[in-house]
């Protein structure tokens with residue numbers, strides 16, 4: 001097997017862990033990280049593409065045609081980017097543009113998307129992040145059908161600290177201690193990334209993975 005994985009959001013808490021787990025995984029031949037800035041670590045299996053444009057990927061058609069699986073952890077918190085237009089651009093438009101480019105470069109590509117617990121697929125929520133994540137999920141379903149797995153984690157504890165620490169991390173940190181007792185509300189970056197990788201190797205990918213299912217899926221690695 002020679003699987004090539006694309007990681008989007010590779011400088012973030014989940015994305016950086018995805019890269020770590022992918023390079024360790026013998027089932028994966030190579031990893032491409034698409035990022036707006038260089039990654040901290042390098043590896044012989046890892047190729048980093050630094051770019052500014054996350055809406056147009058025509059220059060990468062050949063690169064994308066060789067990708068078997070995309071693990072997408074690109075996103076922002078509404079706390080970081082409260083402006084609705086900017087939040088939608090990053091959370092919806094960037095993700096959908098990449099998804100379309102991947103699908104047209106390789107119709108067999110699989111896509112694993114980190115959404116979030118509470119995403120509203122009716123697209124009617126008055127809470128911006130819930131609505132926009134729901135819109136992203138729906139557009140991705142239209143593009144990939146059953147080659148898509150949506151992950152809806154709750155709080156994701158960063159096992160390796162983020163390069164860019166955020167103030168709200170200090171608020172959430174104590175919740176990690178509750179992970180054993182509240183598996184439906186707390187997970188961590190290792191669990192999420194291992195679960196995403198494992199799911200991408202499944203004969204049939206689940207359509208959606210909720211927080212409480214992550215541990216079992218991660219354990220299959």
Ligand SMILES: NC(=O)c1ccc[n+]([C@@H]2O[C@H](COP(=O)([O-])OP(=O)(O)OC[C@H]3O[C@@H](n4cnc5c(N)ncnc54)[C@H](OP(=O)(O)O)[C@@H]3O)[C@@H](O)[C@H]2O)c1
Pocket residue numbers: 008009010011012013014015036037054073074075076077090114115116117153154155156157162164
């Ligand atoms: N953390 C949680 O508790 C949690 C819970 C549920 C769902 N989620 C979702 O999971 C996903 C990953 O979360 P995370 O905690 O790993 O996020 P994170 O640490 O903030 O990382 C986000 C990634 O997206 C990239 N990104 C953000 N804005 C961008 C822009 N304008 N252009 C290009 N790249 C951009 C970041 O690049 P830079 O490093 O350059 O900024 C980074 O690589 C997000 O979609 C989030 O909504 C997170």
